[in-house]
Amino acid sequence: MRRAFALLEVIIAGVVLAIGLGTIVSLASRALMEQQRGERGVVAAALLDQLLAEILVEGPVEWPKQHDTSGRFDAPFDLYDYEVTIEEAEPGYPCAVLAVVHDDAGRGYRCATRISIRQGEEPNPERMPSEPFDRQGYWDSKDENATATK
Numbered sequence: 001m002r003r004a005f006a007l008l009e010v011i012i013a014g015v016v017l018a019i020g021l022g023t024i025v026s027l028a029s030r031a032l033m034e035q036q037r038g039e040r041g042v043v044a045a046a047l048l049d050q051l052l053a054e055i056l057v058e059g060p061v062e063w064p065k066q067h068d069t070s071g072r073f074d075a076p077f078d079l080y081d082y083e084v085t086i087e088e089a090e091p092g093y094p095c096a097v098l099a100v101v102h103d104d105a106g107r108g109y110r111c112a113t114r115i116s117i118r119q120g121e122e123p124n125p126e127r128m129p130s131e132p133f134d135r136q137g138y139w140d141s142k143d144e145n146a147t148a149t150k
Helices: 002-058 135-149
Strands: 070-072 081-087 095-102 108-115
Touching: 002 081, 002 095, 002 108
Parallel strands: none
Antiparallel strands: 070 081, 081 095, 095 108
16 A cells, blocks of 8 residues: 555656646746847847938938848848838928838837938038037036035
């Protein structure tokens, strides 16, 4: 009788162990898939940022003249496709820009923004504030206020 209970306990322990190990393996594979999905999302976000930065620097009118509005990125990101849509705007208003990046799993990542048309011939006009700002004096006053409150 004791041997039967011992055998039954061993069988039950084996089943519980198998269920536990199966759960752990399932969770580990799910975690790995989610990590890979997150990595693809980070790469797609960086590629979106690159596209939008190029459009910002070159301007929404000039960029489509020099680049394809859809295609595949160069290696090592050749598993990612992109599409860019730039809607023309009325004078004085920014253009609506939509950039979409698709990963190798077919998941799409999109970012929409507005980018103003570049004015004038100079690619990088000098930008100055309307009145000078004393940064050092600003931070010195912050330090004095922090010291006074202690």
